[in-house]
Amino acid sequence: MKVKDILLGAHTSISGGLYKAIEEGEQIGCTAIQIFTKSSRSWFTSKLTLKEIEKFKETQKKSNIKIIVAHTSYLINLGSPNKDTEKKSINSLQQELTRCELLNIPYLVLHPGAHLKSGEELCLKKIAENLDLILKESTGKTMILLENTAGQGTNIGYKFEHLKQIRDMAKEKNKLGVCLDTCHVFSSGYDISSPEGYEKVITEFKKIIGLKNLKVIHLNDSKTELNSKKDRHENIGKGKIPLKIFNLIMNDKRLFKIPKILETPVNNFLEYKPELDLLKSMVK
Ligand code: MN
Ligand code: MN
Ligand code: ZN
Numbered sequence: 363m364k365v366k367d368i369l370l371g372a373h374t375s376i377s378g379g380l381y382k383a384i385e386e387g388e389q390i391g392c393t394a395i396q397i398f399t400k401s402s403r404s405w406f407t408s409k410l411t412l413k414e415i416e417k418f419k420e421t422q423k424k425s426n427i428k429i430i431v432a433h434t435s436y437l438i439n440l441g442s443p444n445k446d447t448e449k450k451s452i453n454s455l456q457q458e459l460t461r462c463e464l465l466n467i468p469y470l471v472l473h474p475g476a477h478l479k480s481g482e483e484l485c486l487k488k489i490a491e492n493l494d495l496i497l498k499e500s501t502g503k504t505m506i507l508l509e510n511t512a513g514q515g516t517n518i519g520y521k522f523e524h525l526k527q528i529r530d531m532a533k534e535k536n537k538l539g540v541c542l543d544t545c546h547v548f549s550s551g552y553d554i555s556s557p558e559g560y561e562k563v564i565t566e567f568k569k570i571i572g573l574k575n576l577k578v579i580h581l582n583d584s585k586t587e588l589n590s591k592k593d594r595h596e597n598i599g600k601g602k603i604p605l606k607i608f609n610l611i612m613n614d615k616r617l618f619k620i621p622k623i624l625e626t627p628v629n630n631f632l633e634y635k636p637e638l639d640l641l642k643s644m645v646k
Contacts, residue, residue, distance in 0.1 A: 363613065365645050369394040369429055369621040372634040380414060380465070381421040388425045390635045391642075394621040396431040396471070396578075399461040405437055405454045415464055429621050431507075431578050432462050433471045440492040441475030441485035441518065448492070455506075456496050462504040469577050471507045471541045474519035474528060482518055489518075490531035497534035507541040507577050512549040512593040520550035520591070522570040529575070540575050542567070543625075544611070545582035545596070548603050551589035560607055564616070579622045581608065581641070597626045598637050612644045 371392030374383040380399065387395035400407040422430065435458070438451045455472070462470045477485035493506065508528060513520030529538050544554070552566075553559040567576070583601030585594035599605045611617060622641075624634055 363615070363618055363645055365642050366393075368612075368642070368645060369619070370623075370638060370641060371395045371427070371621070372624040372626075372631070372638065373397070373433070374631055380418045384418070384421045384425050384427050384430070386631045387427050390631060391426075391638055393426055394429045394431065394623060395427055396433055396623045396625070398435065399432050399458060399465065399467070400435070402433070402435045403437070404435065405450055406457060410461055410464055418465055430465075430467050431469045431471060431621060431623060432458070432465075432467045434458050434473070436473070438472065439475045439478075440472075441477055441489045443478055443480035443484075448488070452492050452495060455492075456499070459496060459500055459504055459506070463501055467504060469505050469507050469539065469541075471509050471578060473511060473517065474508050474524065476516045477518060478516050482524075485518055486524060486527050487531060490528045493528070493538065494533050497532075497537045500537065502537055505537050505539045505577065507539045509541040509543055509580070510546050510550065511543075512546045513551075513591040514593045520546070522567055526570050529571075539577040540571055541578040541580060542576055543580035543582060544603060544608075545580070545584040545601075546593065548584045548588055549586055549590050549592055549594075551591075553588055554607050555588065555602070555604055557606070557610060560610055564614075573616055576617075576620060579611070579617065579620050580625050581611070581622050582625050583608075595626055597628075598624070598640060608641065609644045612641055613646055 371394040373396040374386040376383045383397040442448045508525045511517045511519040552563045583596040585596040586592040
């Protein structure tokens with residue numbers, strides 16, 4: 363495997379303009395990045411201008427960033443029992459999907475949702491139905507990726523079966539993929555602390571979801587222990603997931619073509635650089 367062919371990067375910032383995230387990624391040697399296409403703390407935003415779209419595409423063309431992934435706002439909950447929140451979530455996700463299509467972003471990562479004590483089964487069903495509503499109207503250039511979660515609070519998506527169930531219930535399956543977050547895998551109780559454990563978890567994922575549906579990997583270490591059901595990211599090598607597991611991931615031929623994105627805690631994007639360099643140095 364060649365280091366230069368690896369799709370590796372980090373979540374970078376769009377403050378000052380969408381294209382700025384590409385420039386940040388370029389500065390620290392990314393070949394892939396993840397962005398919010400709008401503020402992650404607001405429901406809606408104004409329409410993209412032609413100028414913004416052109417600048418974004420031009421900046422990517424001149425860069426080494428081969429793939430750009432988007433992440434949705436944290437407010438969206440397609441499985442909410444609150445009608446108003448559900449409606450707002452649908453409209454907000456619709457707007458985010460349109461933005462991705464305009465920016466030629468192939469993947470939009472979404473947290474499946476939280477049932478807020480209304481029950482998991484109902485929540486899963488609502489999510490599948492609402493995804494269909496949104497996806498049947500879309501051009502299909504952008505896939506929505508369901509991210510596995512740590513299982514904090516009433517969040518669903520902490521089991522591979524949840525992600526499978528949503529995809530199985532949805533009609534627009536071909537526009538629905540999966541994003542796997544290593545911190546969430548571990549904190550939701552999948553023991554990837556040994557090479558044997560790692561292989562077991564990959565095998566289980568293959569069996570339940572299938573590797574062809576895995577489109578993005580979030581590389582994060584975990585501040586909290588196995589099965590803690592907490593979502594606390596840590597820098598690679600500083601948390602509870604052994605460094606040798608990240609080494610296995612970086613050298614796993616089955617995962618070679620899948621973009622790998624850091625969402626680790628940094629004060630400044632330049633702090634991703636040593637982590638990226640460490641991961642690159644592992645590639646044999
Ligand atoms: Mn996420
Ligand atoms: Mn993540
Ligand atoms: Zn997380």
